[in-house]
Amino acid sequence: MMAKMVSLTIDGKHVEVPEGTLVVNAAKKVGVDIPVFCYHPKMEPVGMCRMCLVEIGRPMIDRATGQPLREEDGSLKIQFGPKLETACTTPVSEGMVVLGATEKAKAGREDNLEFLQTSHPLDCLICDKGGECPLQNLTMGFGPGESRYLYDEKKHLAKHVPLGELIYLDRERCIQCGRCVRFQDLIAADPVIGFSQRGRSLQIVTYSEPGFDSYWSGNTTDICPVGALTTTDFRFRARPWELRAAASICNHCPVGCNLTLNVRREAVSGGKWVVKRVMPRQNEAVNEIWICDKGRLGYHFGRQNAERLKKPLVRKNGELQSATWEEALELVAERFQGVGSGLITLASGRLSNEDLFNLGKLTQSLGGRSLLYTSMAGGDLTTQIGFAPGTNFADMGKESAILVVGSDLEEEAPLWWLRVRQAAKRGATLIVLNARNTKLDRDAHYSLRFPFGMAAAAVLALVNALSPKRPELPESIQELARSNELKGAAKAFAEAKDAVILFGSDGMGLAETQALAQACANLLLTTDHFGRPNNGLLGVWPRANDQGAWELGWQPSMNLPADLAQAQALYIVAADPVSDDPAYLNAFDGQKFVVVQDLYLSQTARLADVVFPAQSWMEREGSYTSGERRVQRYYPALQPIAALPPRVESPGTRRAPLLTGLRAELDGPQADFAIPAYLAEKLGFEGFAHASASLVFARLAAETPSFSGLTYQKLAEVHEQWPIVGRADMYYGGTAYENTQGLGAQLALAQNGASLLSWPQAADFKLPKLGGIAFPITRLYDRGATLMHSQLLHKRIGEPYIVLGEQEANRLKISQGGFVRLTFTESQQSVVVQVKVDKNLPERVVLAPRSFGLPVSGPTPVELKSAG
Amino acid sequence: MSKEKLPYFLLRHREIPDLDNLEVYRRNGGFQAFEKAVTQMEPTAVTEVVKASGLRGRGGAGFPTGLKWSFIDNKNWPHYVVANADESEPGTFKDREIMEGNPYQFLEGVAICAYAVQANAAYIYLRGEFWDLAARLDQHIAALEAAGLLGENLFGTKYSLRIYTHLGAGAYICGEETALLESLEGKLGQPRLRPPFPPSYGLYGKPTIVNNVETLTNVPLIIEKGADWYRSMGTEKSPGVKIFSLSGCINKPGNYELPLGTTFRELIFEHGGGIPQGRNIKAIMAAGASSSLIVADERALDTPMDYESVPSVGAQLGSASVIVIDDSVSIPWLIDKTTHFFRHESCGKCTPCREGTFWMSHLTERIANGRARREDVELLYDVASQIRGKCLCALGEFSIEAVLSGIERFRSDFDVAVGEIQVAAQVEQVPASD
Amino acid sequence: MLAEKYAQEIQTILAKYPPDQRRSAVMPLLYLAQRDKMYVNREDMAEIAEILGITPTEVASIVGFYSLYYEEQKGKYHIQVCTDLPCALRGADRFMQELCARLNIRPGETTADGLITVEPVMCLAACDKAPMFQVQSGAGLSYYENQTVESALALIEQLRLDAARKRGRDSHV
Numbered sequence A: 001m002m003a004k005m006v007s008l009t010i011d012g013k014h015v016e017v018p019e020g021t022l023v024v025n026a027a028k029k030v031g032v033d034i035p036v037f038c039y040h041p042k043m044e045p046v047g048m049c050r051m052c053l054v055e056i057g058r059p060m061i062d063r064a065t066g067q068p069l070r071e072e073d074g075s076l077k078i079q080f081g082p083k084l085e086t087a088c089t090t091p092v093s094e095g096m097v098v099l100g101a102t103e104k105a106k107a108g109r110e111d112n113l114e115f116l117q118t119s120h121p122l123d124c125l126i127c128d129k130g131g132e133c134p135l136q137n138l139t140m141g142f143g144p145g146e147s148r149y150l151y152d153e154k155k156h157l158a159k160h161v162p163l164g165e166l167i168y169l170d171r172e173r174c175i176q177c178g179r180c181v182r183f184q185d186l187i188a189a190d191p192v193i194g195f196s197q198r199g200r201s202l203q204i205v206t207y208s209e210p211g212f213d214s215y216w217s218g219n220t221t222d223i224c225p226v227g228a229l230t231t232t233d234f235r236f237r238a239r240p241w242e243l244r245a246a247a248s249i250c251n252h253c254p255v256g257c258n259l260t261l262n263v264r265r266e267a268v269s270g271g272k273w274v275v276k277r278v279m280p281r282q283n284e285a286v287n288e289i290w291i292c293d294k295g296r297l298g299y300h301f302g303r304q305n306a307e308r309l310k311k312p313l314v315r316k317n318g319e320l321q322s323a324t325w326e327e328a329l330e331l332v333a334e335r336f337q338g339v340g341s342g343l344i345t346l347a348s349g350r351l352s353n354e355d356l357f358n359l360g361k362l363t364q365s366l367g368g369r370s371l372l373y374t375s376m377a378g379g380d381l382t383t384q385i386g387f388a389p390g391t392n393f394a395d396m397g398k399e400s401a402i403l404v405v406g407s408d409l410e411e412e413a414p415l416w417w418l419r420v421r422q423a424a425k426r427g428a429t430l431i432v433l434n435a436r437n438t439k440l441d442r443d444a445h446y447s448l449r450f451p452f453g454m455a456a457a458a459v460l461a462l463v464n465a466l467s468p469k470r471p472e473l474p475e476s477i478q479e480l481a482r483s484n485e486l487k488g489a490a491k492a493f494a495e496a497k498d499a500v501i502l503f504g505s506d507g508m509g510l511a512e513t514q515a516l517a518q519a520c521a522n523l524l525l526t527t528d529h530f531g532r533p534n535n536g537l538l539g540v541w542p543r544a545n546d547q548g549a550w551e552l553g554w555q556p557s558m559n560l561p562a563d564l565a566q567a568q569a570l571y572i573v574a575a576d577p578v579s580d581d582p583a584y585l586n587a588f589d590g591q592k593f594v595v596v597q598d599l600y601l602s603q604t605a606r607l608a609d610v611v612f613p614a615q616s617w618m619e620r621e622g623s624y625t626s627g628e629r630r631v632q633r634y635y636p637a638l639q640p641i642a643a644l645p646p647r648v649e650s651p652g653t654r655r656a657p658l659l660t661g662l663r664a665e666l667d668g669p670q671a672d673f674a675i676p677a678y679l680a681e682k683l684g685f686e687g688f689a690h691a692s693a694s695l696v697f698a699r700l701a702a703e704t705p706s707f708s709g710l711t712y713q714k715l716a717e718v719h720e721q722w723p724i725v726g727r728a729d730m731y732y733g734g735t736a737y738e739n740t741q742g743l744g745a746q747l748a749l750a751q752n753g754a755s756l757l758s759w760p761q762a763a764d765f766k767l768p769k770l771g772g773i774a775f776p777i778t779r780l781y782d783r784g785a786t787l788m789h790s791q792l793l794h795k796r797i798g799e800p801y802i803v804l805g806e807q808e809a810n811r812l813k814i815s816q817g818g819f820v821r822l823t824f825t826e827s828q829q830s831v832v833v834q835v836k837v838d839k840n841l842p843e844r845v846v847l848a849p850r851s852f853g854l855p856v857s858g859p860t861p862v863e864l865k866s867a868g
Numbered sequence B: 001m002s003k004e005k006l007p008y009f010l011l012r013h014r015e016i017p018d019l020d021n022l023e024v025y026r027r028n029g030g031f032q033a034f035e036k037a038v039t040q041m042e043p044t045a046v047t048e049v050v051k052a053s054g055l056r057g058r059g060g061a062g063f064p065t066g067l068k069w070s071f072i073d074n075k076n077w078p079h080y081v082v083a084n085a086d087e088s089e090p091g092t093f094k095d096r097e098i099m100e101g102n103p104y105q106f107l108e109g110v111a112i113c114a115y116a117v118q119a120n121a122a123y124i125y126l127r128g129e130f131w132d133l134a135a136r137l138d139q140h141i142a143a144l145e146a147a148g149l150l151g152e153n154l155f156g157t158k159y160s161l162r163i164y165t166h167l168g169a170g171a172y173i174c175g176e177e178t179a180l181l182e183s184l185e186g187k188l189g190q191p192r193l194r195p196p197f198p199p200s201y202g203l204y205g206k207p208t209i210v211n212n213v214e215t216l217t218n219v220p221l222i223i224e225k226g227a228d229w230y231r232s233m234g235t236e237k238s239p240g241v242k243i244f245s246l247s248g249c250i251n252k253p254g255n256y257e258l259p260l261g262t263t264f265r266e267l268i269f270e271h272g273g274g275i276p277q278g279r280n281i282k283a284i285m286a287a288g289a290s291s292s293l294i295v296a297d298e299r300a301l302d303t304p305m306d307y308e309s310v311p312s313v314g315a316q317l318g319s320a321s322v323i324v325i326d327d328s329v330s331i332p333w334l335i336d337k338t339t340h341f342f343r344h345e346s347c348g349k350c351t352p353c354r355e356g357t358f359w360m361s362h363l364t365e366r367i368a369n370g371r372a373r374r375e376d377v378e379l380l381y382d383v384a385s386q387i388r389g390k391c392l393c394a395l396g397e398f399s400i401e402a403v404l405s406g407i408e409r410f411r412s413d414f415d416v417a418v419g420e421i422q423v424a425a426q427v428e429q430v431p432a433s434d
Numbered sequence C: 001m002l003a004e005k006y007a008q009e010i011q012t013i014l015a016k017y018p019p020d021q022r023r024s025a026v027m028p029l030l031y032l033a034q035r036d037k038m039y040v041n042r043e044d045m046a047e048i049a050e051i052l053g054i055t056p057t058e059v060a061s062i063v064g065f066y067s068l069y070y071e072e073q074k075g076k077y078h079i080q081v082c083t084d085l086p087c088a089l090r091g092a093d094r095f096m097q098e099l100c101a102r103l104n105i106r107p108g109e110t111t112a113d114g115l116i117t118v119e120p121v122m123c124l125a126a127c128d129k130a131p132m133f134q135v136q137s138g139a140g141l142s143y144y145e146n147q148t149v150e151s152a153l154a155l156i157e158q159l160r161l162d163a164a165r166k167r168g169r170d171s172h173v
């Protein structure tokens, strides 16, 4: 339904905008700047700062006839109110006349700015916001030029107040606009900062434990219109005007938030480019203007530090020793030759599309198997009935239903949590179907619990409630299946015009997620919610480019330890199975030839015969495919560690003397897509590109149907987005970056995939009478090798722990913070870990965060004993 | 000149002993109006009577009460009634006397209002300092419930009503109705953006009528005796009686219940017994600290105290808290008191009020303490003018009234204060403390 | 723990508000928390937050905004003298200063025995009966009107005696 249009004039310009538009936004659309502080285009107006005051006139209406009165010349008779009005809170109305540049309006702004300056310190010269500060800009643009407040009467307040370890507050600089408090309350749903006191003493406080306890805290530093809030990471580290901006994509989760990496050259780093901070880059179809703190603060692993691998390593006399690329590549090519099906290439969704393409192609050329290293399956289905092009959470509202199943969404993919929540606020029916409570429940219309281990069955119960083709339901799900809540949810889902499902891996391993995906696919097929915009299946994958991997044909093994054990040669890229589960150690028996390609000398790399040093994502180009099937480019922000990027002298010629000519330059880390291409060269395979990511992408697009038609140019296209942010008027949206380097493009769906699948295996699952079952869960702040490079987050990440229900804890006589000995029934290995208590968990359930060193990749029998 | 003394309608406890006893109140006709409304009148008919009476809000703004009730949004339920018993305007102490002395008439007014807008729950928001009073109101409410005058199925009808007290905790801004609602919701007492107004978006986002204690206390008698009776008192645009809280430099401070339209002269000199120690009256503040300063000349003294006449002497009637200022008082000292009050009570939400009251109080402090120069007075005037018309709620606008009118109308006091006219200090004036 | 100590009171308070609007109870619960010690500590705030399903920060905001809640321990009794304009016109400032002088403190300070804090406050709606003050203690607030320094000192003496008697009683158990 099209909104009714309203026409008005703003500073003489004619504007036509939808009914309900605020004057301040209507002005922005025609390029008239009405200054704001408290208003933020992503939040409801509050009209507190009074900066946006303008004169507003409205047509006079004849009371008797209801007709507008006219001047003698026939124009409408306009009446102006006695007071200035706030443009940020006033919706447009027909015939309105807005004057923002009159003496009265200008005086209003000057007055307000003078008021703000009476208590704002004059420390722009040392302020982190200096150079991109809305208050500074607006004072220069609209200020009175002189302050009559006596400088030595200024109030002095604390300037270095830590709101926890991540964010600092400068109390003097705060102008009480409330943006941060409202963001945390309304958008992040974590009201852990607030105002205390009142009047001129009004100040931001936090009483959470730890301070400012929210995954979203960094965003407040972007929208703060002064330098009052800063991240510890950036504070005093650089000045905005020294920084260059490189467009990038976050590689921590499948959302694919658009980032800007701010870099500068530093003497301490030998004159090299160094990343100083990570900022959100606007993409209204992906992350809008937000990013989570993991994306903002978790980039340190990609920087160039002493622990990074700089040269290839080759095992000689039992020891890994530095080698030349030529030597390492030669050795690997020789050993791979003829291995055929004995070769397994194991790679993770941390890699770019280009990397996975070349790796897959090399493996295929050698006759080996490519395996995706992941804890979650179902991508074969998302490639077929995943999000169709044109799907955007921002467009979901009253006519949509969103089912989130088996996912702790804020932990697994924070931005999706945020966007799903916003959609629910706009009226989308949100159904949360989980084994346990999560933060998303607060916004759910239907919040349904299934017994642990019964995710797929729970979805089948929804199908069962709708479909004449009734799948059999196991016993443990019957109670839920019979509930009116479930029936209501099923009906709402089926009847919604558009519907999407997000499925995750909370408490599940590969087999369970495969079954869940299949059940979800069936629900979408049964209700005809696929194949068009705002419909389809979304996998909440563990890695940034898992979707890309699935699109390129990568699949996980359902029994990886056994497969690895049987292989003759392993090529492991961007994966560290040995750290994740010591059981994989068995695969490294010394007989087989193991190649590892990584940034760091991981536990797995230590066991390798050859180690290839890879470039981090900030040192190179590439593209990721987000869970929403959006392919997005990232650009190099730094020079690679050692040398120039490789150049090819005569591409395409067989066994070109690529390495001989370049040996001197080519001794540092290489892009993950280049290394397999070099190997291919050595092995004499054709059709590999390695000179640049764009060349690889061109081949990828030519050979992969769903990517067909995509080019790097196309991915770099932009169009104007609303709200307008990051230009000279950064007071409007904050300091988030405007997107000038590409909004990406959504993949087409694989055709003809869509017919009802067989019902998945959803056998009954019962919790044991003795002992317990450990279920893997995902924490945003994990203990993976990647994130641990961000020292600042260590306190938030914490030590390894498990979560028990209150009853279970009582039974074991353990309280929050106590220790427990956890023995894995099968292997009889045991560990002592700390316990957190969640009162809502049932007995016999143990939640084990992934990557915290516990070998729990799916439901795993355990025994528990108090360990004091 | 004095007219015949009317009987008390609001401060009836002054004539009827033990009126705070339910038995006594009922013996004097209490709760018959409520019973009549619930059993014999349509809710809208109740509103119509109140509308016809011309009763205007006694909380300060003088908004027609019946009209407000008729704005209640009947598409959104449930409805609430909130009695504003925050009484924090300096110089105002009438609601407290009503609630202490004649509590049942007030509670009956709340009940009738609730019936008129079909609310089943009403809250009385009392300033936190009315702690003991709230405890007594709780007892009165319990007595009403015991007597079947509050609770389920009242008088055998389907209508039910509960009344609850709620204590604030020391914040003048919570008298502003939207800040009050925020506070009642358990949030900071900061005003909301308006529109929407409470009758469409009030407590918990539901349609709500907020009325002052005195306003509501008028209602039982209006229902009992009719709109015409009410209109027989006061003036055409300001019908009825009003309680004037009289304080300051006056012989007999206290509450005076008089018809609207009574002159300042009658209140101050007849009822209030004039100025102590034979001093001269210098200025009048008609609406507590939020008032502009009226120059107390003959014309002003003969001005009727009603909503339409007071503006003719450059002021507002407001809550009719009349503070009398005699010629021993220095106006710079006085505005230093008022700006300190507003600086202390500014909620901090909007810039002009938060920063402006802070700045003004810096200046008034210097001026009052004799440390200022003429430029400071000019600047003070500018700063006050700069606040005008820009604030989110009326508190900020109130804060400048005494300052601007003080400088405009009592300029010579400021000349003295900045040392441009030498006059021996007239009274001992202790600096303001906040 | 408030929940144990005041179980009944908490139920009564919560019953005043719609079940989905528990947050409204934050102010009465804070008075409850203040009853024993005349200030609210972090544990109390966390517990109130828990009861109401809001964050401790939201509770702390309320404590900070309203002037009758205290985050730090001062005197057991707060003598709050209205020195606002109408009372000041009747000598309230002088009254407070003399009272403070007699107690050997400055306005805002607490007596050496930790019992009495004297504070100037804004209008208390008793302008016709100045000088006046209210006494705030954990148990609530009461008005004392038409006061003289002598009558105030007599009251303070009484408060001291009560406190001593209470201490004596407590030390016997």
Ligand SMILES: Cc1cc2nc3c(=O)[nH]c(=O)nc-3n(C[C@H](O)[C@H](O)[C@H](O)COP(=O)(O)O)c2cc1C
Residues within 6 Å of the ligand: B056, B057, B058, B059, B060, B061, B062, B063, B065, B084, B085, B086, B087, B088, B089, B172, B173, B174, B175, B176, B177, B178, B210, B211, B212, B213, B215, B216, B393, B394, B395
């Ligand atoms: C700063 C400020 C303080 C106020 N304080 C009070 C008050 O203490 N008591 C009151 O009844 N109204 C007060 N009001 C007026 C209320 O906002 C509101 O108009 C009134 O409660 C409506 O009731 P009425 O129509 O019966 O007057 C105040 C208004 C402002 C702007």
Ligand code: SF4
Residues within 6 Å of the ligand: B173, B191, B345, B346, B347, B348, B349, B350, B351, B353, B354, B391, B392, B393, B394, B395, B396, B397
């Ligand atoms: S005028 Fe502004 S700061 Fe002042 S009380 Fe009203 S909203 Fe708060």
Ligand code: FES
Residues within 6 Å of the ligand: A035, A036, A037, A038, A039, A046, A047, A048, A049, A050, A051, A052, A053, A086, A087, A088, A089
């Ligand atoms: S009041 Fe409009 S931007 Fe703050």
